[in-house]
Every structure is written in C-alpha cells, then in structure tokens.
Amino acid sequence: MSAPLITLHGARKAFGARVVLEIERLSVEDGGAYVLVGPNGSGKTTLMRILAGLDRDADGEMDFRGERAAFASYPERLRRAIVYVHQHPYLFHTSLRHNLEYGLKRRGLPAAERARRVEEAIAWAGLEPRRATPPEKLSGGEKQRAALARARALEPELLLLDEPTSSLDREGRAQTLALLAQLRDERRTVIVACHDQEIIALPGFTRLRLEDGRIALQSG
C-alpha cells in the first residue's frame, strides 16, 4: 500500500444547522484512483471543493504529504498541487492553446516546455483537428476533454473531476471514459465524483460512498 497523499481530519461543512459534510478521517493514497459516489446532495461536490480550496468556509484540516493545513487557511502551494475540474468545465474565451497554457504560465514554465506540454495535451485529448476552433464552438465532449487535458498538463499531485460525463452524449462519454482509464494507468492520483455506472465499474478505481455527508463505504 502506498503512503497517503492526503489525509482529512474532521472535515465538516454546515449551512446553519444543516450539516452537509462530516468526515472524521479519510486518506487518499498517492497514485490511487477513486470514484466518489452517492446520491444528489450527499456532499460529493462539497468535498471536492473543500479539497481544492474553493470552499474555505469549512472546519477541519488535512495532511498533504505530511504537511498539516486547515481548510480555512488553504495554502497557496496546494493550489499548484491540486487541480479541480468543474462538472461543466469553463474554457476561457481565447484559444484552445491559451487555455492549455494558462496554468503552465502560472507555474513559470519556460516557453519551450509549455509548447511541448500543450502539444502533448492536444494529442492526448484527441483535439488535433480542433486546435484552431474557438473553445466556445467545441462540443460538450470536446470541452470536457480539453479541460481534462488542461488539468493533466499541469501534472498535479491530485486531480479532482466533478461529474465529468454528466452532460455528454454516448460518444463523448466513451472518449472521456478512455481518458479516465488512461489517468488511472498513468498512476495519477485522481478522485472522480460521479453517478455514471460505467465510471464506477472501471477496474482499478477505489469506491468511496458518501451518504448524508459521511463516508459510508470504502471499497477497492
């Protein structure tokens, strides 16, 4: 068993008296692939957003490679390590290349390395024929693949994908599933929140089941 990449301690989020997430302890192994399942409102997106530092109004802490941090004071360093992809990903209204390069620039990578990773991302997502297409004209599946490629190009230590197939047609789902399987094979640490039975059934993904904001089941 690998060492945990992240361990959550006492993660809790409430809206007034209504507790939407309460996890005493949860560990995510380095290089592990996870599916986070559960009914609507069970806290999947809330957990993903807390992990990504997008919801700092939560109690609790996490150990990231042994470094402890409270959710409320999410360290900027973790933003470079953990990348979150929305259920309906947003692509900036520029070019596909600029979208893929955005996070690479923020990390200060040299131009040659950025260009190499952008080309690799375009090829990985199968978007070569669409490289000159404005992002807003891409199909739902292409947007999802572009967003996955944009996140993967950053080589994050943890990739959080929120319902990546929820609004896709059959072809888009099949292509996204193939990319998820690749992420698993590449030993990327990835958590996929989903309802999609095909993702849930993907071999090699550990299932985390959330019910009423609590981890009800963890199975490999």
Added chain:
Amino acid sequence: MDLLEPTRQAFALLLSGDPRLLQAIWLSLWVSVGAIALVAAPSVALGFLLAKKQFPGQRAAVVLVQALLSFPTVVIGLVIYLLLSRRGPLGSLDLLFTPWAIMIGYMVIAFPILVVFTLSAVQGADPRVYETARSLGAGRSRASLTTLWEVRFGILAAVVNGFGRAVSEVGCAIMVGGNIEGLTRNIPTAIALETTKGEFSQGIALGFVLMVVALGVNILLALLQGRGGLR
C-alpha cells in the same frame, strides 16, 4: 424654417476645413480621450472591487456611485468651478477656463458610468471563471485580471459609453471651460453657442461630426464584440 440651406452650408464648412470648426473638433476629441484614458483604470478597478469584495458599507458605496449617474452635469460643473476658482481650494493650480478643467469635469462625469458598467459586467461573469483560474494556479490578482478579460466586451462598452457621455457633454464644459474660442470651445459648447446666435450651419456641421464620432466608436465596439462573440 428652411433646413436645406443651412445643411448645405454646414457641409461646405466641413469640406472647406474651417479652422474654428477643426479646432473645436480637435479639442473635443483629445480632452474626451484624455479624460477616459485617465479615469478608466481606477474606475474599472473600483467596479471590480465593488462587485467581488464584501466590506462594510459596500451597498452604500454602490448606491452612491449609481446616484452619481443621475447627477446633473451642471452641478458637477458648479462643484468643479468652486474648487478651481481663484478663491477655491485648488485655485492656485490656475486650471479654470482651460481644457484641463474640462478634462477633470469629463473624468468626474465618466467615472460612475465606468464603475457601474464594470460592476454589472463582473457581477454577470460566470463564477467558474475565477474558480477555474484559481484552481489552475493563478493568484488572486491574476484570477481577477482573468475575470476582467473574460468580460472585456462589457468593460469596452463601459469605456465607449463613458467616452460618448464625455464627448457630448455641454453643461459642465461651459461652466468650467468658459466656451472660449480657440481655447476651450469644443463641439457641444460651440453647437450651443452658434444655435443661440442663429448660426445653424455651424451647429449642424458640428452636430454631424458628433454623430459620426458616436456612431464610429459604437460600430467599432460592435465589430470587436462580433469578433469575440457577443455575450
């Protein structure tokens, strides 16, 4: 009243390159462009802050800026006049009845337009823009700039509207500029003066130029929006 003859004379004046006419046009343009160039950045920044940051008095600040939108320009002119007049607190700067005084007035007039348009554009921005930028590793400032870039056509509309309001403003320009020929007479003040003198041809010619300028900047905005996808 016969409109044809003054209109014919107006175009004859324009084509003849009448120096008084050209001077008024030039003054209008550089003072308006200068005012917008100076006030745009701080106004856009304030509009962004009012839209994104929560602080005590935020709502009151928004209401105040919105109220400034409907302030009569002559009142703005009066306040600036009092500030810049010889006995006023800024009298030593000797700016009254100069193009710089008009520029200050235009800045004050364009300020709430730029702030409110920016506020509205940023509030209408998809919240995923900022979150996506942050999640891809952008700091707060960079993510804010990215948000502004995503609503750039709304910001551009703010700038165009601010310019349109400034270039066509008359009350404040007369009060703080004095409508001095060759120095502070611009298109709108010249139209007002020439019309009261019964010199309709000058007024029509200048009015035509003003409409061409307004139409031109709006066509430019529409073209840019069309290229980037009107949203």
